[in-house]
Amino acid sequence: MSSLSIHPLIQLKTRHQFRAKKPRKSIAIYASSDNPQSQRQQQLNLSVLRFTFGIPGLDESYLPRWIGYGFGSLLILNHFLGSNSDTTQAQLRTEVLGLSLAAFSAALPYFGRFLKGATPVDQGTLPQDAEQIFAMSQNISDAQKEDLAWATYILLRNTNTIAVLISIQGELCVRGYWKTPDNMSKDEVLDWFKEQIENIGLSDVKDTLYFPQTTESEIWEMLPEGTRSLLVEPVLQATVQSGNKTENNEGFILLASSIGYAYSDKDRAWIRATGNKFRSKSTCSEL
Known part of the structure; x- marks a missing residue:
């Protein structure tokens, strides 16, 4: 265990190595392991595994x-x-x-x-005027904080992403380069993001939104200048009432990139699988 501090807004402990056999971190998302869709989901989640020497700064x-x-x-x-x-x-x-x-x-x-289909993000494409932050809501358990921290890390590490925001049941985890007001405390930053989300209407999104080529006029206020690709992946929870199946929005994952066409079909499928892991956790807590 080592201390991870990306920004003075928050410090928490997380793991540098992904432990696929950890019982609490089960990859399975659906209750039935015989379901072919569950097997495909597991294969998508395994794409996070990556060969590494563990040497800082070595790609x-x-x-x-x-x-x-x-x-x-x-x-x-x-x-x-x-x-x-x-x-x-x-x-x-x-x-x-x-x-x-x-x-x-x-x-x-x-x-x-x-x-x-895309080039990796390097220092030359990172926004100059945006602030690198790492903040999350405090009204969640330590296990949920660790899950959110790890999810944002692998999304930034394994995709062409410069900014990621995960919202699950109103609780936020914000990481990367964002265009935020100056001189704001941790609580004020999170409240500001919640206000932006309400103004945009992301809380009610039920379909994947992908903008592979955004223009300056389409960029939202919180996104850094130079954003060229934008992906919003909803986290939906299916419920059955009186024989009718409905999908409720549990949250969403928002990713921003400084290059066009940053997310391939495989990337979007893997990001969707990452969001479904949070959906399964909320399902288990309700059973």
């Missing part, structure tokens, strides 16, 4: 590039310095094949970004 997604550079350099050194005799045709073919594999390994991260 493991570029590991194939450094491996390719390293082995390619060794092949070149071996060709010019490793032998004084004439190079055979078989050795040349082997070296060409090795260099080709090293080049493919070095280019693999670029292929991954291209196939995903």
Whole structure:
């Protein structure tokens, strides 16, 4: 356990490593494990698992590039310095094949970004005038705080997102770069976000809202300048009354990105699965 402090607004303890076998963090969302839809949901949630060395500042997604550079350099050194005799045709073919594999390994991260359909967020695309904050409501349990903190972390880490807001039953967790008024306390910031949500009408959203190419005139007041993609994923709870099935809005997940077309179909499906985990928790508490 280590202390996580992104902003002086709040400090809480969270885990750096995802523990898939932790009983309380069950991945299952629906009560029946035989349901094919539940199995698909579990597969989507497993996309959060990611290979990591745990070294701060190291992006493991570029590991194939450094491996390719390293082995390619060794092949070149071996060709010019490793032998004084004439190079055979078989050795040349082997070296060409090795260099080709090293080049493919070095280019693999670029292929991954291209196939995903978007480029990762870097420091050059982060908003300059927005404030990086991390705040959440205090009227929730420590377990819920940990869940919200972890969910916002993986959404920022695994998607092209610069700002994330999760609202569950009126309680908020806000993280990332936001355009907020200056000199506001923690409670005032959360109240300000709740006021913005009420003015926009996000509390009643029941359908996914995705704007892959927003313009400056469409940006809401709380979003940072330069927002190009916006996704609002509702968290719906199905209830059955008198044989009629209805869906009630339990909350929503709001994501903002500084690049256009930031969220692919796979990203949106995974984000929906993340929201459904909060829906299952509210269901279990009511049973």
